[in-house]
Amino acid sequence: MPDLEDQLTALAGAIEWPTTPRLRVSLPARRGGLGWGRPLAYAAAAVVLIVAVLLAYTPTRDAIAAWVNLHVTINRVQQVPTPSPRPSAALGERLGLGTPTTLNQAQARLAWQVGVPSMLGGPDEVYLQQPPTGPSGGEVTLVYAQRTDIPVSGLTGVSVLVTEARGRVDEIFFQKTVGSEATVEQVTVGGHPAYWISGHPHDFAFVDANGNVHGESLRLATNTLIFDHNGTIVRIEGDMTRAQALQIANSI
Amino acid sequence: MEGRPADDSDLISRAQRGETAAYEEIVQRYQQVAFRTAYVITGTAADAEDAAQEGFVKAYRALDRFRPGAEWRPWLLRIVANEARNRARSSGRRHHLELRLIEGFRPGDAAQSPEAVAIASDERRRLIALLNAMVDEDRLVIASRYFLELSGEETAAALGIPEGTVKSRLSRALARLRAQVEEAPLA
Numbered sequence: 129m130p131d132l133e134d135q136l137t138a139l140a141g142a143i144e145w146p147t148t149p150r151l152r153v154s155l156p157a158r159r160g161g162l163g164w165g166r167p168l169a170y171a172a173a174a175v176v177l178i179v180a181v182l183l184a185y186t187p188t189r190d191a192i193a194a195w196v197n198l199h200v201t202i203n204r205v206q207q208v209p210t211p212s213p214r215p216s217a218a219l220g221e222r223l224g225l226g227t228p229t230t231l232n233q234a235q236a237r238l239a240w241q242v243g244v245p246s247m248l249g250g251p252d253e254v255y256l257q258q259p260p261t262g263p264s265g266g267e268v269t270l271v272y273a274q275r276t277d278i279p280v281s282g283l284t285g286v287s288v289l290v291t292e293a294r295g296r297v298d299e300i301f302f303q304k305t306v307g308s309e310a311t312v313e314q315v316t317v318g319g320h321p322a323y324w325i326s327g328h329p330h331d332f333a334f335v336d337a338n339g340n341v342h343g344e345s346l347r348l349a350t351n352t353l354i355f356d357h358n359g360t361i362v363r364i365e366g367d368m369t370r371a372q373a374l375q376i377a378n379s380i
Numbered sequence: 381m382e383g384r385p386a387d388d389s390d391l392i393s394r395a396q397r398g399e400t401a402a403y404e405e406i407v408q409r410y411q412q413v414a415f416r417t418a419y420v421i422t423g424t425a426a427d428a429e430d431a432a433q434e435g436f437v438k439a440y441r442a443l444d445r446f447r448p449g450a451e452w453r454p455w456l457l458r459i460v461a462n463e464a465r466n467r468a469r470s471s472g473r474r475h476h477l478e479l480r481l482i483e484g485f486r487p488g489d490a491a492q493s494p495e496a497v498a499i500a501s502d503e504r505r506r507l508i509a510l511l512n513a514m515v516d517e518d519r520l521v522i523a524s525r526y527f528l529e530l531s532g533e534e535t536a537a538a539l540g541i542p543e544g545t546v547k548s549r550l551s552r553a554l555a556r557l558r559a560q561v562e563e564a565p566l567a
Contacts, residue, residue, distance in 0.1 A: 132558050135507060136526040142504055143527045144480040146425035148412040151433050 223284060225269040225291075226257030234268045242292060243357050245364075247379035248272050251290070267293040272366075281350045281367045288366040288376070292357075315353070315370070317377045322355035324370045353377055388452050396443050403443075407436050410453065413528065414460045417538050420523050421464035423477045431467050435460030451533065458537035465540060477519060479508050479527070510560045518553035525550055
């Protein structure tokens with residue numbers, strides 16, 4: 129009989145392990161290898177904290193964040209919820225966008241500059257969400273009902289949604305929960321990291337400064353480009369191509 | 381472990397200079413051993429995945445502190461294992477790593493040493509049963525060294541103990557397992 133240690137060595141190939149998940153990590157560029165600046169270090173520490181918070185709110189998660197940067201965590205899951213039929217209520221109500229307003233009125237109530245993509249022209253509708261239902265800095269959504277070359281989405285009922293929320297780098301973090309059929313690509317907008325999520329609807333949620341999770345419970349998101357525009361987190365959603373989304377983003 | 385690609389240091393240098401693609405290559409290269417090491421500690425695949433992911437993120441953030449020429453794997457596994465232990469502690473669950481055999485495993489299914497052929501199926505099951513009956517401390521050190529195929533340094537990193545303790549703990553664990561085997565000899 130083989131020696132016990134030989135038997136153990138031989139047994140290694142027969143041990144059943146859980147399938148190793150594909151861990152895909154994409155991180156912000158390091159600053160020339162000189163280490164993390166002080167603000168960045170604070171933000172990174174906050175990410176770990178917030179990720180832990182987010183995990184507690186993700187009961188269906190089968191896989192952990194595939195992409196992590198200062199603002200965004202993206203969780204890869206086996207299944208996302210089935211989109212519910214769109215009710216016939218007013219657009220803002222059925223999509224949970226907040227209170228209808230105008231661009232000027234929204235701007236007057238926000239302490240930060242709302243970015244408007246010139247490529248799309250003026251928005252057809254504008255919605256504002258503020259605490260307690262919205263994040264601490266407020267959130268504005270620009271609705272573009274129909275635009276040439278961008279079909280009306282079956283999920284949202286409009287061509288493009290541009291949603292913006294402001295927060296300090298350690299204040300607001302966003303979470304995307306995407307299914308296995310969605311693809312996530314790192315792209316660049318204005319020289320900053322951005323994320324293009326496409327191919328399958330996904331959930332969206334974020335955590336505000338008080339640790340409260342705000343979820344888009346009324347709908348799933350379609351193709352989305354997420355990026356940081358001078359401290360404002362911008363989401364551009366619609367059944368558009370990546371090139372179209374980048375063009376819109378670069379026109380803000 | 382032997383057989384590791386020789387260009388780890390190149391990838392790490394590139395990652396230290398800010399090449400995220402190089403770090404992604406490192407993740408792909410080491411995700412299995414990181415995940416399995418975390419699994420041995422947490423006992424659940426979900427917690428192991430969380431720990432491995434966070435471990436890679438923390439290792440990336442700490443790359444500036446990685447000493448050129450040092451061994452990458454034990455350095456990474458120490459971080460991942462710390463994450464796994466923290467996660468296991470914070471969950472409040474007391475896990476018991478249950479070793480299992482691949483259903484219908486035949487030695488020819490994978491590249492095996494000649495010894496593999498010598499161990500019949502029922503003998504493997506008997507040995508696994510004895511291992512699962514051992515105290516956690518013994519089972520973890522044996523699983524780390526023989527099933528994860530970690531070096532002494534890596535086992536020390538994974539279990540959070542000095543390398544010398546790994547040797548003494550492994551020696552005692554093997555002695556206890558050997559006694560069990562001799563008490564009820566394998567066929």
